[in-house]
Structures are given as C-alpha cells and as structure tokens.
Amino acid sequence: MSDTSTQTITASFKTREAADLAVEHLVQKLGIERTDVFVQSIGYENASGVKPSGGDAPTATEEGRTDAQLSSEIEVSVDIDVDNADRVDAELKTLGAADVVRS
Structure with a gap:
C-alpha cells in the first residue's frame, strides 16, 4: 500500500530566472499542480536573487543597474505526496537548487 501523506520540499535558488525555471519544470515536466508550488524571497526584502541574470543583467550599453534588488535567494517550495x-x-537538485529540505 502506498503512503498518501503530503510532504513539503523547499529549495533555494540564486536567481529569479532559476526559480522560474524550477517552477516550469515542476508543473510541465512532473505534472504538479501550480497551486501546490510557492515562490518567495528568503529574506525580508523583495528580491530578484543574489546575482544578475536574465532581465536584471546589464546590457552592453549599461555599466550597471540599480533597479534590481539583489538581496536574497529565491525560495521554491512544493507540497507533494x-x-x-x-x-x-532530484529535479530541483538537477536545476541547481541549494539547500533542498524536506519537511
């Protein structure tokens, strides 16, 4: 008989881009309901991650950007059976997650 209890898996990502990719994989590749996946900043401040990537990276004509708040990692958690x-x-670790914790 299989165990039907639920477990929460939480992982952190250094960029919002990586966190978004993780959500996409969980929903589209593994078939998890989007309502069972949660995304938030690990710190108290709103953040896009701790290093520039994607839309918050400077372009060739910019020396730097000050609009992207790079203050904390992004946490993705999923409630799963x-x-x-x-x-x-395994999927979260493959996508570069750090500190994967089960509770």
Whole structure:
C-alpha cells in the first residue's frame, strides 16, 4: 500500500530566472499542480536573487543597474505526496537548487 501523506520540499535558488525555471519544470515536466508550488524571497526584502541574470543583467550599453534588488535567494517550495518526493527532490537538485529540505 502506498503512503498518501503530503510532504513539503523547499529549495533555494540564486536567481529569479532559476526559480522560474524550477517552477516550469515542476508543473510541465512532473505534472504538479501550480497551486501546490510557492515562490518567495528568503529574506525580508523583495528580491530578484543574489546575482544578475536574465532581465536584471546589464546590457552592453549599461555599466550597471540599480533597479534590481539583489538581496536574497529565491525560495521554491512544493507540497507533494510522499510517493513523488524523490522525483521532485532530484529535479530541483538537477536545476541547481541549494539547500533542498524536506519537511
């Protein structure tokens, strides 16, 4: 008999771009309901991550940007049934997640 209890898996990402990619993989590749996936800044301040990437990276004509708040990592958490927890854990790690924690 399979275990039908739910587990929360939480992972941190250094950029918003990486966190968004993780959400996309969880929903589209693993078939997890989007309502079971949560994204937030790890710190108290709003953040786009801790290093520039994607839309917050300077272009060739810019010396730097001050509009992107690079203050904390982005946390992605997912509520998943225990039977699928190993798949989610492995996918998050493959996508570069740090500090993957199960609770």
